[in-house]
Amino acid sequence: MSTKPFTSPTQTALIRGAGSTSGPTRSPLARMLSGSGGALIGLIVLFTIFAVTTPRFFSANNLINVVDQVTVIGVLAIGATAVIITGGIDLSVGSVLALSTMVLGWLSDEGGVPMGVAMVAAVAVGALAGLLNGLGVTVAGLPPFIATLAMMSICRGLANLVTDGQQIVGYPEWFYSLASNRYLGFFSVTAIVFILLAIAATVILRYRPAGRKIYAIGGSAEVARLAGIKVRSVTTWVYVTAGALAGVGAIILASRLDSSQPSAGTGYELDVIAAVVIGGASLSGGTGRISGTVIGVLIIGVLRNGLNLLGVSPFLQQIVIGLVIAGAVIVDVLRRRRTH
Amino acid sequence: MSTKPFTSPTQTALIRGAGSTSGPTRSPLARMLSGSGGALIGLIVLFTIFAVTTPRFFSANNLINVVDQVTVIGVLAIGATAVIITGGIDLSVGSVLALSTMVLGWLSDEGGVPMGVAMVAAVAVGALAGLLNGLGVTVAGLPPFIATLAMMSICRGLANLVTDGQQIVGYPEWFYSLASNRYLGFFSVTAIVFILLAIAATVILRYRPAGRKIYAIGGSAEVARLAGIKVRSVTTWVYVTAGALAGVGAIILASRLDSSQPSAGTGYELDVIAAVVIGGASLSGGTGRISGTVIGVLIIGVLRNGLNLLGVSPFLQQIVIGLVIAGAVIVDVLRRRRTH
Amino acid sequence: MSTEKAEGLRVRGARKVYPGTVALDGVDLEVRPGELVALLGENGAGKSTLSSIIAGVARATEVEMTWNGDPYAPADPREAIAAGIGLIHQEMRLLPDLTVAENVAVGRWPLARGLLDARRMRRQAMEQLDRLGFAGHADQLVSELSVAGQQQVEIAKALLLDASLLILDEPTAALGAAETDALFATVQELKKQGMSFIYVSHRLSEIRRIADRIVVLRDGAKVAEHSRGDVDPEQLVSEMVGRSVDRLFPPVEPLGEDAPVVLQVAGLTSRRGHFSDVSFDVRAGEVLGIAGIVGAGRTEIVRAVASADPHVDGTVSVGGRPVRRRHPADAIAAGIVLVPEDRKHQGLVLQHSIADNIALPNLPAVSRGGWIGGGPVQELARTVSQRLGVKGRPQDDASSMSGGNQQKVVIGKWLERGPRVIILDEPTRGIDVGARAAIYDVIADMARAGAAVVVVSSDLEEVLGLAHRVMVIAEGTVRGMLSRTEATPERVMGLAAV
């Protein structure tokens, strides 16, 4: 969306999706409220409901479970946040994750490569897929939806080809314990990786020139170009990062499942995008923040966890999840309308 | 996208996707080329490749098979074209189709309602889901991606609840023959319905005021509003139509499969959107045409059919499909760049 | 090594060919340090194209440039900025979802230990903005600013570039008198420090005030060059247009005593506080001018009259019948049409053709029994284009037209409806003299045909030249209603001042 000085906010929001305010230079309170206020309210409401209705929900152990359960989606969502801030979208994350996890398994199992090297290779494969996404968007001029939709299909096919659709088992014990052992009494290594990545991404997006460039590009690629920003290269790097993070997600998933499956990550792209948007980002670009995304991811995770604990039937769960996604974003839209 | 006189087309296309020119009042040749030129080239290339590599491809019978195979996606894509022209997106079509087909089956089987009435009800249920999508976008101010993602989850849950996840069989013989008997020596009733709907949609989009309004809204909702167009109501109607067409798709699928399944239509949304974009529409709205969409649908259909005839494994098929989607849109982007 | 003669910018034989248009055809230009060169010309003469080539935004088909004696061929804006050449683009290029400070700092964020120094960023932005008389604050979102505020942010952004040559492409198009004065003061100060400027404007009175030299372009070629700034405007106009423009404003015909009141506005009050208790009448054949300083609330008032904004109390009636105000369609049905101030975002669907844009509010007129034919659409486009002298084929995209032609289309698309009330908000912003005269003629024609016309403009000359009466707005309230004879610039300015 470009500058529309006298457009009523409602009307502009109407078609392209709710515009969003994300001034990174506001007072802490305003910042909190503007970035992820709606989502935060949603999360608190969910927490309260589940804490009241199911006694097992509000225990340290269960909350740590929730964190473990969202690590993979969370790591993917960090990359997706950056992509969405540029005004793009990445539908390929789930498939790229599958390809990376198969490469990890294949190299360490069949290839006899040391685990550490295989892990680096998994991330590299993810980054490569991201690079192709990025070049597709910036050089070939494909709409991000199409570039990453194509990559989604390609990577899923490749992931299956690695072992002709078979899963790979047989990771070393220490690798499995990365996701299952809880160090410091609390967090698994994988959860800590997620938390560190989220912090790093927050700092980069908010305080590093690279992050500011990403916001500028999403606000208007042309404005960014006129300001001397290398739009193509920054955009490409964002996709590369998202791909590399899918590789990290693949390692976490392999550790969590103690195996690699070519069907891994199917449908994750929609969960990830939903989390980012619930967190306050706009699909038209220029806005979004990691704190919001983390809240969005937690909303989805807490919801699934709580509904499972309540023993809600899976079919009803789908309905409730749909309603909560819509509800969380509506809260956000209303809140913004009021501030305008 | 706004006018940026000094933007290189590449740069503008970079983030939001390839912009497109679609003046409905151009010369027939320019119209053909601008609307779906890239896709048409892609389709011709595919045709040639398959005609050369597999002898059975280029037979009347097989081409009719292709038409039958694309009817459901095709009907959904007609609605999606209108939605995408408004600048929206509809992820719920597959799930709405599932809900409609379950309602159809349930009413006619369990409910003992006459088939004709059940068919009307199926379309009405689709339209109702579309109405909720539309109101979510226009009244609640949800981004279309989110409103329809929520609806996708809700309708899938409802579709499953109808029979607790069971499929429904036992349609009357005449109903089954709608999709399987080839009248006039060529087309099944369902294929004829698809063709008629495509023609009607072309005419409406191009020659009726409603169609003009849809293009204007996608081009700029604010300009359209100030020109006296009821943006909200037109947009809502577009979603209602897309939902109703999902209901029609549900009937066609039920007839084709002689049964109703709650898992029907899973993943169709991405096929449908890909078809519309391959056909030359831009996801940022304002452009797109039914002829292009039909070509996009045929590209996907011909590709699957040809690869099946060649006996290509599904894993390789996924890779090829990804490459062709990207390729077809790149051809389009390049062609537009040259005309600019 | 550079000799004194080679200081500054030299452009030789700048040529730019677009498919179907030669935008520049071998133009030479020289800018010396501490000098302000004004670039004049009709809409589409090639001013912005030349500016863009110098600033690395567009690539010339052919050009030879030197900058301080060295060959200079920027591949993109980055290289131009690095060399010390900055551009304020004619179209405002801001990030609406970011704050004022962020927008000013974009691409040049101040860092402290590798991280963004937000306080310094705000301070730097406000330092520049304060000089320009900016009314907002650093943490405001740009989307909340008025057009003038946005223009000031754009200027501040360029001032922070540390450029030694700054190209200002119509920086004052959206500014009022006070803001323009503040800008000029800043420019003079920077000139003293050795900074040079290329200045593009359609406001000839400004040129006299600040130009050191003047270059006039016509159809992509240089037609005149003056080595001083105070050239007679009439001479400049004839150089620009290629003929003499004898008069800008058509004569204002006196109103008949019995001319009926068409538009009646009573007690109009914004629930959001933009204006309160605005009442006025406009009679058939009358042109009412609305004057005021930037941010006075004029745009908000006329948008309310045209039912473009909800959240308004009070009544608007046409011919004695109250108008519903839920949707612009209500006003249009009652015969009120609005030509909005922001033609790019409110007036035109840029990626659609001229013909489609004109057809949009006229769908019934181009339909036969509910069917729209290509024929009537083209026909209507041709009629309107001829009537207003629009340059461009009906099938061309609106985005390919120059600003003046775009504005003509925005006005023209309403004419066929025969509106009873037509409201024009800043109708000639960024429009050249020739086109301006044509638009004024259209306005006078509409009034003569019995419409009630309301013209909002920050260009005082325009208001005084066109209007039967002038209503002055300040801080959202009516400060005075002056007849044509009462309305002197001094009185209007006096009432408009806060």
Place this chain on the structure above:
Amino acid sequence: AVALSGCALTQAAQEGESGDEIVIGLAVANQQADFFNQIRQSVEARADELGDVRVVVADAKGDADTQVSQIQDFITQEVDAIIYIPAGATAATVPVRNAKAAGIPVVTVDRNPDGEPGDTFIATDSVAAARELGVWVGEQTEGTGRVGVIQGQIGTTPETDRDAGFKEGIAGFPDLIEVARQASNQWAQDEGFDIATDMLQAKPEITVFFGRADALALGAASATRTAGRDDILIVGFDGDVAGLEAVRDGVLDATITQPTQAMGALALDSALKLADGEKLPAEQLQEGVLTTAENVEPFIEKHP
């Protein structure tokens, strides 16, 4: 490990007694698949029958990671036993490991994780059943024919087993030759339709279709009908309600009926027994029954 899990078992059992009902967690691979959905329904039906047993259902929608989370949530709820129908291509070990670590017994159904088997495993012997089906096809065609195979999702255990068994079955008929195979991604009927249509186009000599699931076979039946080919023998696998009715109506010629009702009931009974501390055999394999028009009626009345 045995001692440890035994000790934990009693604890779980005690918990069960202290509350008035026993809670069983049922982790379904994918409720969109009729086979899994039927097992789920029969588990629930059996629980209703018994009373005092509550079944909590979670659907992984085919994703192994989701299933790990869901079983984690079962453990948080301290369910008394878990019935685990693995999601994904093949069975993941982690859910069993986690449950065992928490002292909760696990009944695995349909697929058993390699190296980390459930306390008992309930499944049909698909290889044997598919072999029987192959032999039947050989007899029906008098040993001559051209077979088109519509595969399920490649790499999954059922696909691999059904492939192996059927191949063995037709191996005794040298003139019964497989001439085409194509895989589906979701075992879905519309996929079966399209694949069979295209196969008939590419290889009109086909006289037998084997759909690796009833849905695929039903799709093939529609395709043959649309193509006007009534000379083709079509067989499926699973014994879905729709599949059985199709066999009755002559749309399909045969299928293998998996005793889903029996498997579901057995799974619940086994879970209750394990929760009570009983020991069960490592495998409780069920017979898949070759079903043709002759013996289909009773199965339609009451699914085995």
